[in-house]
Amino acid sequence: GAVVSQHPSWVICKSGTSVKIECRSLDFQATTMFWYRQFPKQSLMLMATSNEGSKATYEQGVEKDKFLINHASLTLSTLTVTSAHPEDSSFYICSARAGKQFFGPGTRLTVL
Amino acid sequence: SQELEQSPQSLIVQEGKNLTINCTSSKTLYGLYWYKQKYGEGLIFLMMLQKGGEEKSHEKITAKLDEKKQQSSLHITASQPSHAGIYLCGADKGSQGNLIFGKGTKLSVKP
Numbered sequence: 001g002a003v004v005s006q007h008p009s010w011v012i013c014k015s016g017t018s019v020k021i022e023c024r025s026l027d028f029q030a031t032t033m034f035w036y037r038q039f040p041k042q043s044l045m046l047m048a049t050s051n052e053g054s055k056a057t058y059e060q061g062v063e064k065d066k067f068l069i070n071h072a073s074l075t076l077s078t079l080t081v082t083s084a085h086p087e088d089s090s091f092y093i094c095s096a097r098a099g100k101q102f103f104g105p106g107t108r109l110t111v112l
Numbered sequence: 113s114q115e116l117e118q119s120p121q122s123l124i125v126q127e128g129k130n131l132t133i134n135c136t137s138s139k140t141l142y143g144l145y146w147y148k149q150k151y152g153e154g155l156i157f158l159m160m161l162q163k164g165g166e167e168k169s170h171e172k173i174t175a176k177l178d179e180k181k182q183q184s185s186l187h188i189t190a191s192q193p194s195h196a197g198i199y200l201c202g203a204d205k206g207s208q209g210n211l212i213f214g215k216g217t218k219l220s221v222k223p
Contacts, residue, residue: 006154034210043200043215044155093154097209101145101202105154 002028004096006104013084014112021079021107023050023094029074030096035067038091038106050077050094084111114139116201118214125191126222133186133217135201141181143204145211150197158186158199188219196221 003026013019023033031052036044048069049057056069066088068080081088093106115138125131135144143162147155159168161177161184168175172195174187188195198218202211 032209043213044202046205046210046212049210091152095155095211100157100160101209101211102157103147103155106152108152 002026002096002098002100002102004094004102004104006092006094006107008107009105010108010110012110012112015085016083018080018082019084019109021081021092021094021109023077023079023096023104025075025096025098025102028096028098030077030098031074033071033077033094033096034101035069035077035079036093036095038093044093047079047092052077081109084109086111114203114205114212116203116212116214118199118201118217120217121215122218122220124220124222127192128190130187130189131191131219132188133199133219135184135186135214137182137203139182141177141184141203144177144181144184145202146175146184146186147200147202148197149200149216155200191219191221193221193223195219 005024007022033050035047038044047062050069050071052071058064071077089111095103117136119134146158159175164179164181166177172189177184198216200216201214205212
């Protein structure tokens with residue numbers, strides 16, 4: 001099946017700094033990628049839809065200025081958490097569709 | 113808005129026993145997905161169901177979508193410790209292909 005990778009797999013940062021997470025489709029092109037967030041013992045919640053060459057579509061309640069999404073190519077979408085705070089600590093997962101929806105392995109963000 | 117409700121929330125079974133996890137939607141399902149997740153890891157695709165009455169099997173896992181396309185069940189036969197994890201059902205939310213998820217069912221299998 002199709003492979004989606006994420007980098008880094010985990011990151012620890014200080015409050016107030018920005019963190020960039022990459023999502024790549026390794027063996028297929030994805031005009032659309034999705035970013036989800038998962039808090040401990042919770043389900044995945046869609047944050048935004050990343051569209052290649054255009055602006056991302058954010059779900060209600062997700063701050064677009066805080067979670068910057070750039071879909072620069074057909075195989076790469078990046079999520080930048082700006083001015084991170086401890087409440088942003090979470091598990092971030094991206095996905096891309098190739099028939100079925102394939103998920104990356106996730107990135108665990110811890111903000112101290 | 114559409115919601116997916118999974119039951120049970122958690123399940124502990126003895127190795128070798130059968131079990132069933134249910135996923136109920138508040139609206140008609142046009143694409144129902146089952147994923148398995150180990151805590152802190154990505155999602156592993158298990159099965160996708162689209163047609164009412166559809167049933168798919170892979171190894172010891174069988175998933176069904178009812179005729180009305182509002183409920184799906186995931187059945188594991190002769191469970192093994194390797195089946196342990198969190199099972200999530202997801203449904204197509206919009207035309208762009210994003211999914212909404214149920215809250216998951218945590219499965220533990222006792223050796």
